Each structure stands twice: as C-alpha cells, then as structure tokens.
Amino acid sequence: MKHDSHIIAVDGGGTRCRFLIEGHGARHAVELGSANVTTGFDAAMDVLREGLAALGAAAGLSGADLRRVPAFVGLAGVKGAGMAQRVAAALPLAYVRVDEDRPAAIRGALGARIGAVAHCGTGSFLGRQAPDGLRVLGGWGAVLGDEASAYWVGRQLLAAAVNAEDGVVERSAVISGLSDQFSGPQDIVSFAFEAPPREVAALARRVTAAAEGGDPVARAIMAEGAAYLMRSLAHLGWKAGEPLCFTGGIGPHYTAYLPEAARACVVAPAGSTMDGALALARDFSKELAP
Secondary structure, X not given: OOOOOEEEEEEEOOOOEEEEEEEOOEEEEEEEOOOOOOOOHHHHHHHHHHHHHHHHHHHOOOHHHHHOOOEEEEEOOOOOHHHHHHHHHHOOOOOEEEEEOHHHHHHHHHOXXXXXXXXXXXXXXXXXXXXXXXXXXXXXXXXXXXXXXXXHHHHHHHHHHHHHHOOOOOOOHHHHHHHHOOOOHHHHHHHHXXXXXXXXXXXXXXXXXXXXXXXXXXXXXHHHHHHHXXXXXXXXXXXXXXXXXXXXXXXXXXXXXXXXXXXXXXXOOOOOHHHHHHHHHHHHHHHHOO
C-alpha cells in the first residue's frame, strides 16, 4: 500500500539532480551531481539512490516507508519506455513513474494551462500541453538538431565567419569581433570540431548583443532561429491566443523576432522544472488512489 502522506519529485539533468519530498506541510530538498542515464547508467543510479536516501532521512522516514512514497522521476537521457522501465526497476521505490526531463519543464512553465514552451538553452526542444495530451519535438542534440539553441546560434556565427572569408556573407561587426578569440578561419574550424557544446553556446551572447545593436548577420541568425520556432509551434498545434513560454538562457531573446500575433502571447513561466515535477508527482499519486 502506498504512503499517502508524502510525494517525491526528482529533476535530474546533465549538470545537477534535485530531489524534493513533500508531506505533512513540510518540504525537504537535496541537490547532488548529474544523473544522465544514457551517458552513465550506473553512476546515475548511484546518485538517485543517494538522493532518495537523503530525502528519507530528512523527512524521518524509514527505508520501508520511503519505498511506499509515490514518486515522479524526470531524468535526462530517458528516451523511451525501455529505459524508463529499467530505471524504475533499479530504484528503491514501489510506486514510481519515470519519464524524460522535458514533461516536467513544460508542466512547470505552463502550470495547468493549455499552451506551449520553447526551451532554448545550450540545447533546445518545444512542447505543447493540451487536454488531449502533451506533444514534444526536438531535443536531439547538437549533432542532429537543437535548432535555435545557444549552441546552434554559436555554430551559425562560426559558419558565417568562415563564409565571410569566401565573400559569401557580409563581414559585419559581430564577425570582425571574433578576431579577439580566433587567429583566422582555420582556428575557427578547429574550434568548431573540438570545442564542447557549452563553449560554442557561449558565443551566442555575442550574437544576441550584436542583434540588439542592429548587426545584420546577427539579426539574420536570430530571425532564422525564430522562424524555426514558429514552424515547430505550428506543427505542435499551437495557435495564437494560447500562452507561449520561453525558457533557457537564449529563449527570451527570440521574442523580438516573432510575428506580432505570437509576440503578444509570450508570458513568463509560471514555475520551474521542479514545480512541474512536483505537479506530476501529485497527479501520479492521485492516479494510485483507490
């Protein structure tokens, strides 16, 4: 029988894993390192078990009681039912729903509202929440996707810089400014192949700042990213009049490049990914009710 007085929410990403237990009017939180089950399953499970044990201790629950607490666990790297089942089977929990990390982010941003989220951080994804369910697209990583992400914006800047060497792209100020970091086109090519995504993504700050100042190359990159977002939103079924939330470091910068009707729908996120994970944990607990 499940433990009716508590719920557990877990938000596990590639950088950190956050745990929260709620019950009897109190909350206890724990934060540990990354937990990506695709890139390191055993290491991720060690982090998850350590975090759950710490939650139980903070809430004064025995291992047996903790096992009966309903939990929602949203994790980076869960890309299908098989992985979700594998994670669930390895956790010391009898009532657990394991999913990828995007549903919690969308629920946190929108609350219970019908609407869409465009997440543009180092990576990117989009999702629309509606009465008939949740639809999500993107999130396929830097090699195959992540359009409109900070990584993508940085990569587009690097591509524009080498194309400027051939005279195909205007050598605007944002391209000329790369000379403080790179010695020439071959240095740019080497960086593009060797740098981790976060370092390429860091170049996006140059683009957003230059675009605000009217730089034509920077503005073209931002406009291309916004066009991708609008096509994706249409594919998800989003319609003008529904809330649209931008999350991630570069996400809000796209607002100025949207059509007026879409720009009027942009609202601030209602909450965080952990707020979404808690809401999904509550939903799961209600589903278990006799």
